Amino acid sequence: MRNWRYIVYIVVISLAISFPFYAGVHPIHVATTILSLLALALSWDILLRGGQLSLGVSAFFGIGSYTTVLTHLNWEVSPLLSIVLGGLAAGVVALVIGLAVLRLRGLYFAIVTLALTFIFIVIVRNLTDLTGGAIGKLIPSVIFGGDPAMIYWLTLAIAVATIITSEIFQKTRIHFALTSIRNNEIAAKSSGIDIFKYLLFAFVVTAVIQGVVGGVHAQRFAFVSPEESFSLTFTILPLAMCLLGGSFSTLGSVIGAGGLGVLAEYLRLMMPRGHLAIYGLVMVMAILLMPKGIVGTIREQLVRRKTASS
Amino acid sequence: MLAKLRQRDYQILIAFIIVAAILAFWRPHVLISGLQRGSLYVLIALPVGIIYGILGILNLAHGEFMMLGAFFAFSLVTLTGIDPLIAMLPAFPAMFVVGIVTYRLTIKHVVRAPLNQFLLTFGLAVMLTEMANLIWTTRPRIVWVPYAASSATIGPITFGTFEFVYVAAAAIVLVGMFLFLTRTRAGLAAMAVGQNPRGAKLVGIDVERTYMMIFSACLAVLGPIGALFLIRHAIFPGVGGPFSLRAVSIVAMAGFGNLPGILVWGIGLGLAEAFVRSFRGWGGWADIIFFGMIILVVFYRSYQRRVR
Numbered sequence: 309m310r311n312w313r314y315i316v317y318i319v320v321i322s323l324a325i326s327f328p329f330y331a332g333v334h335p336i337h338v339a340t341t342i343l344s345l346l347a348l349a350l351s352w353d354i355l356l357r358g359g360q361l362s363l364g365v366s367a368f369f370g371i372g373s374y375t376t377v378l379t380h381l382n383w384e385v386s387p388l389l390s391i392v393l394g395g396l397a398a399g400v401v402a403l404v405i406g407l408a409v410l411r412l413r414g415l416y417f418a419i420v421t422l423a424l425t426f427i428f429i430v431i432v433r434n435l436t437d438l439t440g441g442a443i444g445k446l447i448p449s450v451i452f453g454g455d456p457a458m459i460y461w462l463t464l465a466i467a468v469a470t471i472i473t474s475e476i477f478q479k480t481r482i483h484f485a486l487t488s489i490r491n492n493e494i495a496a497k498s499s500g501i502d503i504f505k506y507l508l509f510a511f512v513v514t515a516v517i518q519g520v521v522g523g524v525h526a527q528r529f530a531f532v533s534p535e536e537s538f539s540l541t542f543t544i545l546p547l548a549m550c551l552l553g554g555s556f557s558t559l560g561s562v563i564g565a566g567g568l569g570v571l572a573e574y575l576r577l578m579m580p581r582g583h584l585a586i587y588g589l590v591m592v593m594a595i596l597l598m599p600k601g602i603v604g605t606i607r608e609q610l611v612r613r614k615t616a617s618s
Numbered sequence: 619m620l621a622k623l624r625q626r627d628y629q630i631l632i633a634f635i636i637v638a639a640i641l642a643f644w645r646p647h648v649l650i651s652g653l654q655r656g657s658l659y660v661l662i663a664l665p666v667g668i669i670y671g672i673l674g675i676l677n678l679a680h681g682e683f684m685m686l687g688a689f690f691a692f693s694l695v696t697l698t699g700i701d702p703l704i705a706m707l708p709a710f711p712a713m714f715v716v717g718i719v720t721y722r723l724t725i726k727h728v729v730r731a732p733l734n735q736f737l738l739t740f741g742l743a744v745m746l747t748e749m750a751n752l753i754w755t756t757r758p759r760i761v762w763v764p765y766a767a768s769s770a771t772i773g774p775i776t777f778g779t780f781e782f783v784y785v786a787a788a789a790i791v792l793v794g795m796f797l798f799l800t801r802t803r804a805g806l807a808a809m810a811v812g813q814n815p816r817g818a819k820l821v822g823i824d825v826e827r828t829y830m831m832i833f834s835a836c837l838a839v840l841g842p843i844g845a846l847f848l849i850r851h852a853i854f855p856g857v858g859g860p861f862s863l864r865a866v867s868i869v870a871m872a873g874f875g876n877l878p879g880i881l882v883w884g885i886g887l888g889l890a891e892a893f894v895r896s897f898r899g900w901g902g903w904a905d906i907i908f909f910g911m912i913i914l915v916v917f918y919r920s921y922q923r924r925v926r
Contacts, residue, residue: 409916411920416916419863423867426860430905581752582752585752591737
């Protein structure tokens with residue numbers, strides 16, 4: 309029975325890849341959005357495993373978006389390469405910020421990453437010549453000529469890459485390093501773990517993922533503007549998804565993104581303004597009532613049942 | 619927590635006085651508007667500092683609660699036609715009740731989990747902003763009263779006088795909180811809880827009740843502050859966000875649990891922003907001053923940590 313797991317993987321992946329062949333245009337768009345939010349949620353969770361609370365997902369998302377659009381427009385870089393450049397730019401910013409902040413514990417990291425979003429809104433708005441100021445910039449053509457299936461596959465590739473990254477972080481020694489940093493930093497240090505190195509590595513990797521997702525988003529909708537690209541939505545939604553599904557696991561974010569993503573699409577139609585309040589509520593309720601999330605709670609129940617029966 | 623000014627704060631204080639003296643001669647406008655703006659920051663950051671010092675929770679939703687207080691005052695003013703200054707009186711107990719409800723429902727359950735606390739207050743901030751968005755929409759609201767536009771002229775410069783209300787309010791809140799924490803039994807009990815909750819429990823202090831009262835009192839102060847804010851500023855659901863961020867940054871810059879430091883850093887931030895605003899065409903950059911300051915402080919502290 310060991311192989312059933314792989315069969316499930318293969319079925320899920322082949323279903324995901326063949327999705328554009330049997331679904332309409334609108335479901336493909338929704339699925340693309342959910343997959344990109346999934347990548348954001350999972351990348352946020354990877355850093356949380358080290359006990360670092362980042363509230364700057366939208367900052368790296370926006371940096372990725374802007375770098376992609378500006379390199380594409382000014383230097384005529386091909387769309388795919390410009391997305392990679394967007395990821396790299398987010399990584400460089402994370403490296404610089406991380407070098408300063410990750411040596412300090414406590415809430416400095418959360419405060420600085422939250423502030424980062426607002427800072428980049430101000431910078432982008434004031435560098436009018438380069439970024440188009442408050443109006444933003446338009447790209448003349450959408451990536452792949454606007455073919456929804458191609459965009460879907462690109463996003464799927466990024467989401468799968470994020471899942472693989474998350475699994476690598478879970479299965480190798482990085483997992484033990486990050487977990488020990490979260491649980492007991494002094495013990496981690498005295499076991500010879502270079503805390504700073506591991507945290508910086510995780511921070512840069514997750515920022516690159518968030519930048520790439522931002523780049524794809526910018527190429528998909530062919531425009532950037534301060535309020536849209538650095539919108540706090542891209543911090544709030546992934547956080548709510550991850551907390552609902554269950555933090556510290558790959559499956560948790562995937563389930564949370566799937567569930568909340570479908571709900572999000574429905575809510576956006578039902579209540580055009582103020583639908584973010586629901587995600588705030590989901591976050592608060594998840595922290596208070598279900599701190600381990602859906603996956604963690606179910607797993608706990610299974611373990612309890614197993615120990616009770618044996 | 620209320621220990622005398624630290625040595626370093628003295629140095630910063632002296633530096634500020636020198637800077638203020640230079641500004642007074644060179645750009646008096648900057649000194650006045652910086653002081654007024656800085657006082658507003660101090661007003662909002664002080665309760666954040668006290669909640670952090672006693673409950674150990676960094677409240678990221680504080681500006682949003684002030685927005686709530688301001689909208690409460692706005693509703694009172696538009697419904698009954700009273701003066702916003704009178705609306706300050708009912709705003710205080712109203713926000714106190716909001717504080718008790720918030721504490722009972724949420725904060726109480728996460729006092730011992732630092733990561734969850736911060737996430738929870740972030741979630742609260744999102745909820746408050748978006749609920750206000752649902753109820754009052756994003757349209758900016760203003761209340762016009764004649765005295766808000768009053769001004770005075772001394773020599774060559776003219777400045778608004780109403781904003782000095784913020785300076786006075788900051789002074790009142792600072793002195794009031796200082797007296798409460800050092801002169802009253804409840805205040806001393808709160809200090810004891812802040813220093814050592816278990817020890818406080820052993821000598822018979824009701825720790826839970828102290829937490830609730832301090833949290834609610836710190837939110838209650840935001841009611842009148844919100845009403846004062848409403849008189850001079852347009853309010854909309856997102857108005858509290860920048861203040862939350864600045865308040866939390868000021869508390870972090872002062873060093874967690876250092877109340878006099880909040881005064882110094884708050885006024886300093888107000889002066890620095892006013893200074894940048896005084897250059898034509900550069901006003902938009904004033905909003906990132908606080909970030910520059912916090913990055914400098916973080917660099918300095920992590921450098922110190924490496925030396926030690």
